[in-house]
Amino acid sequence: MIWNELEDKLADLEREGLARRRRVLETPCGPLARVDGRDLVSFCSNDYLGLASDPALIDAACAGARRWGVGGGASHLVSGHFSPHETLEEKLAAFTGFDRALLFSTGYMANLGIVGALAGRGDAIFADRLNHASLIDAARLSRADHERYPHGDLDDLERRLAASDAKRKLILTDAVFSMDGDIAPLPQLLRLAERFDTWLVIDDAHGFGVLGEEGRGSLSHFGVASDPRVVYMGTLGKAAGASGAFAAGSATVIEWLLQRARTYIFTTGASPIIACALLASLELIRQGEARRQHLRRLADILREGLSGARWRLMPSPTAIQPIVIGDNHETVNVAQALRERGLWVPAIRPPTVPRDTARLRVSLSAAHDEEHVRRLVEALRELG
Numbered sequence: 489m490i491w492n493e494l495e496d497k498l499a500d501l502e503r504e505g506l507a508r509r510r511r512v513l514e515t516p517c518g519p520l521a522r523v524d525g526r527d528l529v530s531f532c533s534n535d536y537l538g539l540a541s542d543p544a545l546i547d548a549a550c551a552g553a554r555r556w557g558v559g560g561g562a563s564h565l566v567s568g569h570f571s572p573h574e575t576l577e578e579k580l581a582a583f584t585g586f587d588r589a590l591l592f593s594t595g596y597m598a599n600l601g602i603v604g605a606l607a608g609r610g611d612a613i614f615a616d617r618l619n620h621a622s623l624i625d626a627a628r629l630s631r632a633d634h635e636r637y638p639h640g641d642l643d644d645l646e647r648r649l650a651a652s653d654a655k656r657k658l659i660l661t662d663a664v665f666s667m668d669g670d671i672a673p674l675p676q677l678l679r680l681a682e683r684f685d686t687w688l689v690i691d692d693a694h695g696f697g698v699l700g701e702e703g704r705g706s707l708s709h710f711g712v713a714s715d716p717r718v719v720y721m722g723t724l725g726k727a728a729g730a731s732g733a734f735a736a737g738s739a740t741v742i743e744w745l746l747q748r749a750r751t752y753i754f755t756t757g758a759s760p761i762i763a764c765a766l767l768a769s770l771e772l773i774r775q776g777e778a779r780r781q782h783l784r785r786l787a788d789i790l791r792e793g794l795s796g797a798r799w800r801l802m803p804s805p806t807a808i809q810p811i812v813i814g815d816n817h818e819t820v821n822v823a824q825a826l827r828e829r830g831l832w833v834p835a836i837r838p839p840t841v842p843r844d845t846a847r848l849r850v851s852l853s854a855a856h857d858e859e860h861v862r863r864l865v866e867a868l869r870e871l872g
């Protein structure tokens with residue numbers, strides 16, 4: 489039968505220890521998660537500022553539902569674009585310093601839409617090898633030539649750009665790399681983009697809300713002003729605490745995305761409730777310096793606590809603090825031992841990360857208190 493092959497492959501995944509399981513949470517997103525009746529301190533979510541369950545967002549979502557209903561009923565270009573969406577786009581553009589912004593339903597869809605609208609057959613895409621899967625899929629789906637340069641290797645990128653005779657070129661990069669926590673050299677990438685007249689698509693899923701002045705993101709972190717060749721993608725399901733994403737850029741490129749990005753055009757607009765919650769979130773991000781300061785303090789406690797410990801912390805200045813263990817089985821065992829101590833940290837294995845670099849990906853949130861992080865440090869030192 490047609491499904492026998494799937495049964496065999498699923499059995500293979502089980503045998504190789506690669507089958508994945510969902511855990512059912514019995515509590516809202518926050519530093520404590522009840523799973524299977526047990527309370528765990530969670531270092532798993534990307535809710536970096538602790539906004540996902542913030543009362544201001546909940547109130548805004550409830551009021552939004554009463555004012556706008558639940559569903560939008562159509563795509564943005566037909567009749568699904570409501571005034572909270574429009575206001576949110578204007579505020580996101582002003583906040584990130586670009587002419588204009590366009591909302592997408594998810595970051596994954598934003599990346600597919602942006603790259604597909606800017607590149608096609610015969611064009612050339614230059615992508616950091618550690619970019620997020622959604623940028624990889626976006627490049628593949630665009631049908632453009634897809635060259636991946638070694639992580640952060642600007643000399644290699646420059647050689648590739650110089651050797652390319654493609655008419656239209658795009659550089660794609662994560663701003664904060666999701667499994668390492670390091671930050672891309674955006675000013676240097678922008679200089680290369682200028683020199684070789686390319687687009688620069690920046691995926692700031694982990695920087696928006698966290699880095700830069702008032703949480704404006706990675707460009708602000710470097711003090712780089714907006715630039716007409718930059719398309720900035722920020723997601724709204726991580727630090728912003730809700731869901732969705734936006735592209736920001738010049739009026740020209742955003743109008744082009746509105747006309748041509750297929751993942752914008754051919755999908756129902758996200759519920760206006762989400763836009764209402766995000767308007768509240770944007771205010772909290774802007775006023776969130778205390779949260780960001782607390783987050784940095786937690787990272788310091790973790791890093792100081794683990795200095796000289798058995799396992800290596802990667803040099804990350806962000807809320808993503810990976811601990812490289814190396815061996816797959818050992819990583820899974822350490823994660824399991826932590827869970828037995830009430831600490832929930834995801835084990836990340838190949839192919840998500842390179843071979844022999846299996847790691848615990850610790851995500852810190854401003855909703856953690858210092859005691860949570862100290863418990864993690866203690867447990868890791870004991871296990872090491």
Ligand SMILES: *Cc1c(COP(=O)(O)O)cnc(C)c1O
Pocket residue numbers: 593594595596597599620622662666691693694723724725732733
């Ligand atoms: C999470 C993530 C995305 C996808 O965003 P969603 O809104 O979750 O679809 C894209 N890029 C990076 C780097 C991410 O970490």
